[in-house]
Amino acid sequence: MSVLATFLSACAAQTPAGTVEGALIGIGTVSQQGAVAAWAKNWKKDHAGVSIAYSPDGAEVGKTALTNGLSYFAAGDAALESGTASNGQSVCGRDGLISVPVAVVPVGVAFNLDEIQNLQLDAPLLSGILRGKITKWDDPQIEAANPGVSLPSIDVVPVLEKSPSDVTHAVNKYLAAEAPGLWPDSSGSEWPSGTVRAIGEKVSDVAQKVEETTGAIAVLDTAIIGSRFSVARLKFGDVYQDFGNESTLAAIAAGETVESVPRVVEQRLDGSKGYALAVLENQYFCTRYRNEATASLVRSWGESVLSRQGQRDAIVYSSSLPPSEQTTAAALKQVRAITTDKG
Amino acid sequence: MATVQIHNQDKTPAPKGETPVPAKKATASSPWTLFGKLFLLIFSAVSLWSLATPLMAFPDEPAHTIKAAAVVRGQITIEEGTSFGHGVHVRVPAYIANLHAQDCFKFRQDTAANCAPAIPSDANDEAIGVTSAGSYNPMYYWIVGLPSLLLTGQPALFAMRILSALLSAAFYAAGFTALAQLRQPRVPVLMASLAVTPMVLFLAAGINPNSLEVAATMAAFCGFVVTLDNAHRVRHVLPAVVTVIASTVVLANTRQVSLVWLLCALISGVLLFRGAEIKAAFRNRLVLTGAALTVPGVLLGIYWIYLMLHAPANSGVAPEGIANPQPGVSISRAFLTMVEKAPEFLQQYVGVMGWLDTPVPTAVVMLWSMVFGVAVLLPMLIRPFKTTLGAWAALAMLIFVPAILQASIWKSMGFVWQGRYNLPLVVVLLIAVGMTARRLHFPQSAGAQSVARVFLWSAVFCHLLAFAFVLRRYVVGTFGGGNWHAMINGVQWQPPLSWFLLTLMYLAVMVTAASGLFRFLFPGAVLVQLPRARSRRRDS
Structure with missing residues (x-):
């Protein structure tokens, strides 16, 4: 056997010392799939000896896998709550998990009213449309929000995605906050009961239906919207905000960095300064890993994601916007504290 | 217009001035000696492919290597909560878990293999590995994974490949050895040799149960037809019977679909012979004992299928971008699309190496196109028609069985079929054609x-x-x-x-x-x- 090993060893090249290497395994939301691919590209440029496998099975599946030692990171669309953050002590050490924001993905209300390209909606109006209570585009309530716009007397056709999604979660949160009492207090990723029947199997089906149907309206993320659809201005508090990267970047810059739960960093958006309906992408890591090789692998990933280049790649390849500088600094501090010593 | 017909006769008279040389003379050495020589020859060819191909350059090789390392470490079935959209999570040495890092040249024909990072020999900590082969039968993986318990780094991976190559070479050698025991072996052996395309040798060299599947189907078919050919003197072709037993057990436990290839091979084999020969064979005590010996192995394979049908479900939904479901496509349309595509797979039978990124030169494809052309046309010329049924059945199964299998999963997984999956049936077809022509006079002239x-x-x-x-x-x-x-x-x-x-x-x-x-x-x-x-x- 030793002869065989010697012969076969002759074929093997030497491993450069001091480089990060290993397989990074992550599980999380579908919406982070594109960004993870963009970050991976940048990360692998710096570390040739790494690979990444990301399975978009959802945030809850990801968190469970992380705390069961079946993945090295998880991805979700909300910061961890204090109870969850302290989970997984047997695998992740006594401090449990850390949670950091990694990207912000604007969500727009896309519509197809042929030549009409400017429309304003507030949360009660959007709630009425999605619950099927406002059924005509020339409804007096919509007209009141859009003075000077000649709205057609055609049916409003809400097109909603059937499967649970981060976009639905973001809209649920927005409507529950801005239209209290009109929208069920839902923090889930599915449309609450009372919403019009969802018809799109996949988000691509939703987009196609909107494109084909005059009078259609849907909520879609910025990557899908691109320059394909007209998008409504939305009301946050008392102010209508334009949909767009600049507007959302303003909401991010003015938003708070919250660290109320230990090892959990949260990015808030300020709707008074910019467009604040967005998916807040987060990643979750263990505070401690079984060995230094894994800890350095995960640290290196987190640093790469939060680096300027990583964030630039995310904008270019997946239309994700970076968290604020303050939030990024706080997130990096948590990532750099990832260690190997089990507590 | 004159019709060319070649009559298949049991006793073709020798043409004047030519004495047919009995095949026995050509295979004078004992079956064991012949097997040894063939094994060395085939193993040499296959292991040269193993060395010539960069690690992880065979299709899906990282997933199969990770599975092998997991199975040999006792992770045989899918445990609750370990299956996700992109595969099953297992615990393997870190250098094996990270084999997907070798993918820089995958799908990029213009990129030399030096872009891949070195595979370390000191990264042996246990790490999470992802394999898309989680539900595959464990037998092949357990054997191929053994070197990873004794070696590490590249030496371990090469040793795994070599072990896989040994397995395939053994079955190919057994198949040829059996075929040489036919009463008229020349044309079948010639066709079997031509069935060994560059793709067959390439595939046998990597870590992927597809390799063993092709080799074991070939061996099973060859052993089976030799047994039927010698139905009244089975004792004289004992190695062929042993080959059928071993191949059947191995096939039943290689991949879940392997049993389908085995069934196809047996159907084609039966149709190549007359009822009397088939009856005689299945009344033979040795054959019946052999069949009985395969039962536990086959049952084990069926039990694995049952286990996997009841395996823990994925923890998440099958995500977009991993599976490509096409719920809108009707099964009949999917089936017809596959039938229409059947000839397009020919190039993949001959050689589309790597991750489907390295088609062999056209000259190579042309030679084997000729062979396949002969394979389809030759049975048309042979009379009586009933002696060609086995070849027609093999051709029909090559066209329709993959179409049925692909159509059945089209809605849930999209179009995933590759030509290499059909290779067991391709090999059966070419040998079956050789069998239909076995009684033709084989000219020995200088020309x-x-x-x-x-x-x-x-x-x-x-x-x-x-x-x-x-x-x-x-x-x-x-x-x-x-x-x-x-x-x-x-x-x-x-x-x-x-x-x-x-x-x-x-x-x-x-x-x-x-x-x-x-x-x-x-x-x-x-x-x-x-x-x-x-x-x-x-x-x-």
Whole structure:
């Protein structure tokens, strides 16, 4: 056997010392799939000896896998709550998990009213449309929000995605906050009961239906919207905000960095300064890993994601916007504290 | 218009002036000796492919290697909560978990293999690995995974490949050994040799149960037809019976679909013989004992299918971007699309190496296109028709069985079928055609020998061209083509022993194989005629 090993060893090249290497395994939301691919590209440029496998099975599946030692990171669309953050002590050490924001993905209300390209909606109006209570585009309530716009007397056709999604979660949160009492207090990723029947199997089906149907309206993320659809201005508090990267970047810059739960960093958006309906992408890591090789692998990933280049790649390849500088600094501090010593 | 018909007769009279040389003379050595020689020859060819191909350059090799390392470490079934959209999570040494990092040249024909990072020998900590082969039968993986318990890093991976190559070579050798025991073996052996396309050898060299599946189907079919051919004297072809038993058990436990290939091979085999021979074979005590011996193995394979049908479900939904479900496509449309695509797979039978990114040169495909053309046309010329049924059945199964299998998963998984999946049926078809033509007189004239020489040298050239072409793809990349000179002055990646030495060794193996086949077809004649020998023959 030793002869065989010697012969076969002759074929093997030497491993450069001091480089990060290993397989990074992550599980999380579908919406982070594109960004993870963009970050991976940048990360692998710096570390040739790494690979990444990301399975978009959802945030809850990801968190469970992380705390069961079946993945090295998880991805979700909300910061961890204090109870969850302290989970997984047997695998992740006594401090449990850390949670950091990694990207912000604007969500727009896309519509197809042929030549009409400017429309304003507030949360009660959007709630009425999605619950099927406002059924005509020339409804007096919509007209009141859009003075000077000649709205057609055609049916409003809400097109909603059937499967649970981060976009639905973001809209649920927005409507529950801005239209209290009109929208069920839902923090889930599915449309609450009372919403019009969802018809799109996949988000691509939703987009196609909107494109084909005059009078259609849907909520879609910025990557899908691109320059394909007209998008409504939305009301946050008392102010209508334009949909767009600049507007959302303003909401991010003015938003708070919250660290109320230990090892959990949260990015808030300020709707008074910019467009604040967005998916807040987060990643979750263990505070401690079984060995230094894994800890350095995960640290290196987190640093790469939060680096300027990583964030630039995310904008270019997946239309994700970076968290604020303050939030990024706080997130990096948590990532750099990832260690190997089990507590 | 005249119709050409070739009559298949049990006793074809020998043409005047030519004495048919009994095949027995050509295979005078004992079955064990023949098996040993064939095994060495096939293993040499396959292991040269193992060395010439960069690690993880075989299709899905990382997933199968990770599965093998997991199975040999006791992770045989899918445990609750470990299955996700992109595969099953297992615990394996870190260097194995990270094999997906070798993918920089995947799908990029212009990229030499030196872009891949080194595989460390000291990364042995347990790590999470992801394999898409989680539900595959564990037998092949357990055997192939063994070296990873004793070695580490690249040596372990090469040893895993070599072990897989040993398995395949053993079954191919057993298949050929069995076939040589036919009463009229020349045409079947010739067709079986032609069934060994560059793709078959390439596939046998990597870590992927597809390799063993092709080899074991070939062996099972060969052993089965030899048993039926000698139905009244089964005791004389005991190695063939043993081959059928071993191949059946291995096939039942290689991949879940392997049992389908086995069934197809058996159907085709039965249709090649008359009812009396089939009855005699299945009344033979040795055959019945052999069949009984396969039962536990087959039941084990079926039990695995049952286990996997009841395996823990994925923790998440099958995500977009991993599976590509097409719920809108009707099954009939999917089926017809596959039938329509059947001829397009021909190139993949001959050689589309790597991750479907390295098609062999057109010249190589042309040679085997000719072979496949003959395979389809020859049964049309043979009479009586009933003697060709096995070949027609094999052809029909090659077209329709993959179509049925693919259509059944189209809605949930999209179009995933690759030509290499059909190789077990391709091999069966070519040998079945050889079987239908086995009773034809095999000419021994000088002219026939010249034709055979030209053809075998062409086959050697095509095998060598395919080997060198694939090497070039990894050594310098094939960007723009025509860059053979870069193999001398612009080498970017070298396989173990260097590409040049491997190519020379491969040439030697191919010439040896062609010479052996030529001697088998024309006993007493030689493929390579040296000038001195030729002039001596003229003088005499």
